[in-house]
Amino acid sequence: MVTLSSTTPAKAATDATDTDATAAHAAPLQGVEGLPDFGSETYKDAYSRINAIVIEGEQEAHDNYIAIGSLIPEQAEELSRLARMELKHKKGFTACANNLGVTADMPFAKDFFAPLHTNFQNALAAGKVTTCLLIQAILIEAFAISAYHIYIPVADPFARKITEGVVKDEYTHLNYGQEWLKANLEGVRDELMEANRENLPLVRRMLDQVAADAAVLHMEQEDLMADFLSSYQESLMEIGLSSREIARMAAAALTA
Numbered sequence: 001m002v003t004l005s006s007t008t009p010a011k012a013a014t015d016a017t018d019t020d021a022t023a024a025h026a027a028p029l030q031g032v033e034g035l036p037d038f039g040s041e042t043y044k045d046a047y048s049r050i051n052a053i054v055i056e057g058e059q060e061a062h063d064n065y066i067a068i069g070s071l072i073p074e075q076a077e078e079l080s081r082l083a084r085m086e087l088k089h090k091k092g093f094t095a096c097a098n099n100l101g102v103t104a105d106m107p108f109a110k111d112f113f114a115p116l117h118t119n120f121q122n123a124l125a126a127g128k129v130t131t132c133l134l135i136q137a138i139l140i141e142a143f144a145i146s147a148y149h150i151y152i153p154v155a156d157p158f159a160r161k162i163t164e165g166v167v168k169d170e171y172t173h174l175n176y177g178q179e180w181l182k183a184n185l186e187g188v189r190d191e192l193m194e195a196n197r198e199n200l201p202l203v204r205r206m207l208d209q210v211a212a213d214a215a216v217l218h219m220e221q222e223d224l225m226a227d228f229l230s231s232y233q234e235s236l237m238e239i240g241l242s243s244r245e246i247a248r249m250a251a252a253a254l255t256a
């Protein structure tokens with residue numbers, strides 16, 4: 001376990017999601033054993049794409065929760081509360097890029113999310129609440145939680161504080177999706193299976209696409225995949241699916 005030096009901008013980082021996202025508190029710890037060199041051009045280049053994916057993901061999450069609120073109006077207020085949390089996350093991760101002097105590659109991130117974005121929009125247009133919830137509240141949240149888990153131990157001190165705060169929120173979002181699907185399970189089983197078959201392979205591809213840049217940040221693809229599948233399967237178990245159904249659903253990842 002690496003002990004961080006007392007020069008860590010911990011105070012600034014603690015407040016960062018609530019305060020000015022443009023403030024820079026640059027004090028990256030370079031050359032600390034086990035951690036990447038946060039100031040190197042290689043790191044910053046990979047970070048420009050990973051950070052953009054995170055920022056785009058938080059924005060998509062915001063938009064998706066607002067959209068789901070239009071399908072379940074009685075839940076619109078709660079969903080807009082979740083959506084506001086996502087914008088706060090976006091602000092925090094924007095501050096992380098500023099802190100490292102990195103410009104997020106947003107066009108790359110838009111392309112990265114495009115297939116999942118299209119599937120969500122199609123489901124929304126068809127009024128498919130179950131599919132929308134599986135994509136956003138289960139798949140994207142489980143993807144985010146696993147990525148943040150793997151990132152936290154190798155993040156710069158500023159980003160680490162922010163990410164630790166964010167990951168707690170993402171669990172409440174995952175839980176929201178789980179609870180709705182659990183309460184409606186008997187009516188949504190078939191749609192859940194179909195939505196999984198169409199979207200889990202996309203998440204698998206997204207994990208593959210991000211692997212090289214993630215490795216520069218010292219995040220290993222195998223760890224990302226294992227953490228994601230474990231969060232996803234736990235979530236399906238919580239919804240009330242049988243272990244046989246869950247195994248069938250997980251198998252869709254192999255066909256990507």
Ligand SMILES: [Fe+2]
Nearest residue numbers: 058061086089
């Ligand atoms: Fe978020």
Ligand SMILES: [Fe+2]
Nearest residue numbers: 061141170173
């Ligand atoms: Fe979230």
